[in-house]
Amino acid sequence: MSSVFSMAPFFESENKSRVAVIGSGNWGSVAAKLIASNTLKLPSFHDEVRMWVFEETLPSGKKLSAVINQTNENVKYLPGIKLGKNVVADPDLEHAVTDSNMLVFVTPHQFMEGICKRIQGKIRKDAQAISLVKGMEVKRDGPSMISTIISQKLGISCCVLMGANIANEIAQENFSEATVGYRENKEIAEKWVHLFNTPFFSVSSVQDVEGVELCGTLKNVVAIAAGFVDGLEMGNNTKAAIMRIGLREMKAFSKLLFSSVKDNTFFESCGVADLITTCLGGRNRKCAEAFAKHGGKRSFDELEAEMLQGQKLQGVLTAKEVHEVLCHRGWLESFPLFATVHEICIRRLPPAAIVKYSEHTHQHSRASL
Amino acid sequence: MSSVFSMAPFFESENKSRVAVIGSGNWGSVAAKLIASNTLKLPSFHDEVRMWVFEETLPSGKKLSAVINQTNENVKYLPGIKLGKNVVADPDLEHAVTDSNMLVFVTPHQFMEGICKRIQGKIRKDAQAISLVKGMEVKRDGPSMISTIISQKLGISCCVLMGANIANEIAQENFSEATVGYRENKEIAEKWVHLFNTPFFSVSSVQDVEGVELCGTLKNVVAIAAGFVDGLEMGNNTKAAIMRIGLREMKAFSKLLFSSVKDNTFFESCGVADLITTCLGGRNRKCAEAFAKHGGKRSFDELEAEMLQGQKLQGVLTAKEVHEVLCHRGWLESFPLFATVHEICIRRLPPAAIVKYSEHTHQHSRASL
Numbered sequence: 001m002s003s004v005f006s007m008a009p010f011f012e013s014e015n016k017s018r019v020a021v022i023g024s025g026n027w028g029s030v031a032a033k034l035i036a037s038n039t040l041k042l043p044s045f046h047d048e049v050r051m052w053v054f055e056e057t058l059p060s061g062k063k064l065s066a067v068i069n070q071t072n073e074n075v076k077y078l079p080g081i082k083l084g085k086n087v088v089a090d091p092d093l094e095h096a097v098t099d100s101n102m103l104v105f106v107t108p109h110q111f112m113e114g115i116c117k118r119i120q121g122k123i124r125k126d127a128q129a130i131s132l133v134k135g136m137e138v139k140r141d142g143p144s145m146i147s148t149i150i151s152q153k154l155g156i157s158c159c160v161l162m163g164a165n166i167a168n169e170i171a172q173e174n175f176s177e178a179t180v181g182y183r184e185n186k187e188i189a190e191k192w193v194h195l196f197n198t199p200f201f202s203v204s205s206v207q208d209v210e211g212v213e214l215c216g217t218l219k220n221v222v223a224i225a226a227g228f229v230d231g232l233e234m235g236n237n238t239k240a241a242i243m244r245i246g247l248r249e250m251k252a253f254s255k256l257l258f259s260s261v262k263d264n265t266f267f268e269s270c271g272v273a274d275l276i277t278t279c280l281g282g283r284n285r286k287c288a289e290a291f292a293k294h295g296g297k298r299s300f301d302e303l304e305a306e307m308l309q310g311q312k313l314q315g316v317l318t319a320k321e322v323h324e325v326l327c328h329r330g331w332l333e334s335f336p337l338f339a340t341v342h343e344i345c346i347r348r349l350p351p352a353a354i355v356k357y358s359e360h361t362h363q364h365s366r367a368s369l
Numbered sequence: 370m371s372s373v374f375s376m377a378p379f380f381e382s383e384n385k386s387r388v389a390v391i392g393s394g395n396w397g398s399v400a401a402k403l404i405a406s407n408t409l410k411l412p413s414f415h416d417e418v419r420m421w422v423f424e425e426t427l428p429s430g431k432k433l434s435a436v437i438n439q440t441n442e443n444v445k446y447l448p449g450i451k452l453g454k455n456v457v458a459d460p461d462l463e464h465a466v467t468d469s470n471m472l473v474f475v476t477p478h479q480f481m482e483g484i485c486k487r488i489q490g491k492i493r494k495d496a497q498a499i500s501l502v503k504g505m506e507v508k509r510d511g512p513s514m515i516s517t518i519i520s521q522k523l524g525i526s527c528c529v530l531m532g533a534n535i536a537n538e539i540a541q542e543n544f545s546e547a548t549v550g551y552r553e554n555k556e557i558a559e560k561w562v563h564l565f566n567t568p569f570f571s572v573s574s575v576q577d578v579e580g581v582e583l584c585g586t587l588k589n590v591v592a593i594a595a596g597f598v599d600g601l602e603m604g605n606n607t608k609a610a611i612m613r614i615g616l617r618e619m620k621a622f623s624k625l626l627f628s629s630v631k632d633n634t635f636f637e638s639c640g641v642a643d644l645i646t647t648c649l650g651g652r653n654r655k656c657a658e659a660f661a662k663h664g665g666k667r668s669f670d671e672l673e674a675e676m677l678q679g680q681k682l683q684g685v686l687t688a689k690e691v692h693e694v695l696c697h698r699g700w701l702e703s704f705p706l707f708a709t710v711h712e713i714c715i716r717r718l719p720p721a722a723i724v725k726y727s728e729h730t731h732q733h734s735r736a737s738l
Contacts, residue, residue, distance in 0.1 A: 175724035273613035355544035
């Protein structure tokens with residue numbers, strides 16, 4: 001071969017993208033596995049995927065990152081699933097991100113500000129981010145989007161990926177879908193789509209970061225409502241009606257907060273599909289079912305302690321946060337379902353109120369005949 | 370009282386609307402009950418609701434219509450539920466409709482043409498119709514809408530009412546919703562809304578007859594797909610993804626057939642909510658689950674005979690009809706889910722193919738990187 005040809009791999013290698021996954025919980029590990037299967041196949045990516053591991057010492061006395069690198073399995077958060085030999089666990093956050101131009105954030109949302117501070121100024125100038133983090137906070141004056149925090153703290157653009165994504169089902173390679181939300185650059189969004197997309201994980205993109213990200217948070221409020229219906233044994237009609245009203249309020253709330261949010265986003269995996277998955281399974285639904293079965297006599301605090309080993313339910317917190325926004329902006333009457341979920345959670349209304357508000361919403365129109 | 374006042378009830382009575390319900394099966398009886406509770410309350414309607422009963426002799430030797438009028442219960446199709454004393458069962462079709470200006474059609478779809486022929490020229494000139502009939506046929510050149518058949522045969526306008534409406538759950542007065550689709554006259558649509566709406570049955574209207582009516586038919590094809598996923602035990606992610614893809618194909622197919630169909634119709638009860646109900650319960654889902662569990666080795670004909678006492682599954686028939694339209698118009702590639710459901714039903718593909726087609730739909734976009 002001529003020297004021109006022998007130089008080719010060198011240049012090519014320089015232009016290849018490098019991926020780091022920041023987070024190694026259940027969903028982080030599955031994300032690393034998906035990505036690693038693609039970097040092996042796609043010539044525009046380096047094979048290796050760096051996965052930052054929040055270091056833990058296992059009962060065996062070994063370090064989690066070392067065990068992942070030895071066994072190619074996250075024995076603690078995704079046992080029994082091989083991640084791909086090109087996944088390299090790295091307990092050093094700065095080191096894990098330093099060479100990568102594609103940063104995948106997938107940690108609990110409360111760690112995000114701290115992580116961004118630690119890697120500020122230590123990432124590549126051409127880096128791009130994507131957030132898989134669900135459960136941003138909805139503050140009084142509006143939501144504090146994780147994608148915005150990442151963009152602002154790191155000075156880079158940030159997409160989001162959300163969808164009907166129960167991590168263990170994806171790890172089993174059962175078919176599912178996801179949605180990438182992007183702000184302006186369709187080309188970057190497509191690069192993320194190709195990095196995640198597999199025959200069993202079908203990814204598409206929409207130009208609507210806020211819509212996609214809000215879906216991932218607001219659905220948990222609707223799941224609480226669906227759980228109440230299950231606990232009251234009101235049947236599939238009622239559950240479907242409550243899910244539909246919930247989807248409508250998710251859409252209306254998102255559009256009031258961000259005029260850029262698109263209706264069609266709610267037809268994507270991040271919208272209707274994630275809502276369905278969350279309202280069929282999921283711990284928000286399950287705890288709310290138990291709450292309603294007890295007639296609201298046991299508090300969510302008690303039930304969480306018993307059923308979730310003290311973890312807090314995202315949906316209950318989000319319902320409270322959304323309620324504050326509704327009060328603050330004078331929107332309460334337009335969001336009867338969101339408002340009622342919170343009132344039930346704090347035991348100001350009984351669980352059966354979840355369907356009763358509808359009577360009020362129609363009073364005006366009935367009176368006009 | 371003066372003579373002016375004593376005349377008032379006479380004129381008022383003349384202007385009041387009279388309702389006839391054509392059909393008295395499970396859903397017809399519940400519809401009559403809903404309507405009868407409202408005509409008692411609303412001053413613009415006569416109290417009495419006539420319900421045409423396809424006469425049957427019960428095992429006791431008594432006539433069904435006579436028993437309904439004696440007991441105020443449809444003992445055969447909705448036992449245990451009082452219809453309201455102002456519901457009058459009438460076995461004479463022509464007599465049942467003759468005085469009414471609001472005709473509610475709710476019979477099996479195969480009887481509709483015959484019924485229209487029998488009452489042609491025998492209805493009031495100012496009559497309005499609404500169809501609750503699901504399961505129209507989708508012929509090669511497009512669907513044969515029940516609302517269109519009624520309009521054309523009777524020369525009157527026809528709205529439709531569809532939604533997440535399991536009759537027995539509505540009879541129990543559990544909360545649910547429905548959608549009225551209308552063509553032009555918003556005022557008539559609102560009259561139907563008021564006639565059906567109750568605190569536990571929340572009705573809204575959209576200007577989209579075809580969209581609403583097509584939802585009621587196409588959802589059954591998606592329910593077959595959802596049943597396959599259940600039978601294959603692929604989990605909630607996959608089921609949600611298949612339901613979402615199904616909803617997208619329902620929307621795209623309806624819009625290709627009728628450019629007037631609106632996206633937002635699919636966010637209404639007739640769209641996403643009815644789809645959820647049908648994919649959670651329902652016999653289409655159930656039989657398809659059994660079909661997949663048997664690995665497609667037993668035909669739908671066999672399973673129907675066993676599980677439905679010989680009744681035919683609407684979803685299997687509709688999938689076949691839709692497939693013919695897709696072939697005829699060259700749309701097969703745009704509707705992988707609809708096409709695959711039919712191919713599985715006729716055992717040209719295995720049940721697992723329901724998720725496999727996605728691989729093909731993404732080949733182009735993946736190849737472009």
